[in-house]
Amino acid sequence: MPAVHVARATMELSLDDLATFAEVVHAGSFSEAARRLGRPRQSIHRQVAALETRLGLQLLERTTRRLRVTGVKPDPQDADRA
Numbered sequence: 907m908p909a910v911h912v913a914r915a916t917m918e919l920s921l922d923d924l925a926t927f928a929e930v931v932h933a934g935s936f937s938e939a940a941r942r943l944g945r946p947r948q949s950i951h952r953q954v955a956a957l958e959t960r961l962g963l964q965l966l967e968r969t970t971r972r973l974r975v976t977g978v979k980p981d982p983q984d985a986d987r988a
Contacts, residue, residue, distance in 0.1 A: 923957045926953050926954060927954055927957055931966075
């Protein structure tokens with residue numbers, strides 16, 4: 907399975923980070939994800955932003971009206987290094 911420039915960072919990820927990110931994507935907004943998870947919107951936003959920072963990737967494109975998952979793709983050079 908190819909890595910996405912994050913071989914070392916994956917050790918720092920938690921299931922909660924991934925579940926929160928998945929809920930934001932599923933809900934279509936930070937506000938709706940926060941409502942569903944019973945948490946403040948800002949804490950959801952900070953958690954996803956921290957996840958993006960740890961991975962070194964922008965996972966979501968944000969505008970005032972829209973949230974879209976980016977097209978993150980594996981780097982072909984990672985397969986060469988494995």
